[in-house]
Amino acid sequence: MPIRFDSLTVADVPRLTRWLPEPHVRAFWDDGERDEATVCDHSFAPNRDVPGFIFRVDGHPTGFLQTERIGEGHEFQPWAMRAGETWAIDLLIGEVEQTGRGVGPQVIRAFIDKLQGERPDLHRSVIGPDERNERAIRAYGKAGFEKVGMLDDEAGRRVITRLNRN
Secondary structure (H helix, E strand, O other), X not given: OOEEEEEOOHHXXXXXXXXXXXXXXXXXXXXXXXXXXXXXXXXXXXXXOOOEEEEEEOOEEEEEEEEEEOOOOOOXXXXXXXXXXXXXXXXXXXXXXXOOOOHHHHHHHHHHHHHHXXXXXXXXXXXXXXXXXXXXXXXXXXXXXEXXXXXXXXXXXXXXXXXXXX
């Protein structure tokens, strides 16, 4: 299953906007109502330092992934490495027919390999799924992540999982 990551472009906004309200996405990625203009403004806001990617499986656009370096003051900072880089990852599988097929763990592993190739100081990745999102938590475990804590925030309780590299 070849997986490719393409940087999010304005041309991808209609697809991402279509994925966001899908029930399987919205259950755990609810940013409220979003039209194309709102998604575009959010994704390409000045000074936004959260790169987004459309991932393709077997050449087909399948989902969205974003990543962010964890620095001082970030909500995941308590789980960051003291030395080296820690990056947060968040993803959604937009195409419902791709859910439950083992795509998530493969995408996560492939993306972390890509990111580490670009950032040799990457030593830890952190993901914080909603505690009710059992499917995502299982997928992250299959990708090598381990549960290390809980975070209560405005979105609810999140299970903090991390993967150490090197």
